[in-house]
Amino acid sequence: MTEHRTVFNHVGLCVRDTARSRRFYEGLLGFQFWWDLEPPDNMTSALIGLPEPLGVKATYLVRDGFVLELMDYSKREVHVGSERLMDQVGLTHISLSVSDLPGVLEQVPEFGGEVLHGSVSAGAAMIRDPDGQLLELLADGWLKALPPRP
Known part of the structure; x- marks a missing residue:
């Protein structure tokens, strides 16, 4: 058992359009808006391993203690990956x-x-x-x- 405390923080989701995603998660599934964050590119770039410029706007939604971070990049093209399947390693x-x-x-x-x-x-x-x-x-x-x- 570890000696340190660990607390769940959030799950991040890259989105193409924050307003569209908020409408889906809030309107259909009852999430509530918590707050927005626009961190500086230099700190974010180092943390997430993507080159500048980024223009990240992080919008946090909450449902029953679960925090969902919608990440929208205004200064870079987001990429649609392969369709996730249930037998792929990862989320x-x-x-x-x-x-x-x-x-x-x-x-x-x-x-x-x-x-x-x-x-x-x-x-x-x-x-x-x-x-x-x-x-x-x-x-x-x-x-x-x-x-x-x-």
Whole structure:
């Protein structure tokens, strides 16, 4: 066991359009705006390993203690990577429980996302946000089946 304290901070997501992503995460999934940060390029460049200029604007959204950082680059072209698959090493998806799964799925296209129709069941579905990030939506009845958290 480590001697130091570790606290969850956030998950970062590169986006093409902050306003579009905020509309999706806030309007569809109930995240709340927390704050914006525009760090200086020189410090950010060294931290994230990308050359200047960057023009990063980081927008922080919160849902049930989970912090999602939307990273938008105004001074560089962002790149659409390969479509993430569930068997690729690294972050595969973000999972959220919703009280009305069919109702949320019906609204996904209106908020710029995509429902992966082959994944839809009575209790779960996979969707993509406007930039293709994979999200798992679970009916909130699943929460009752979980063991107590440590």
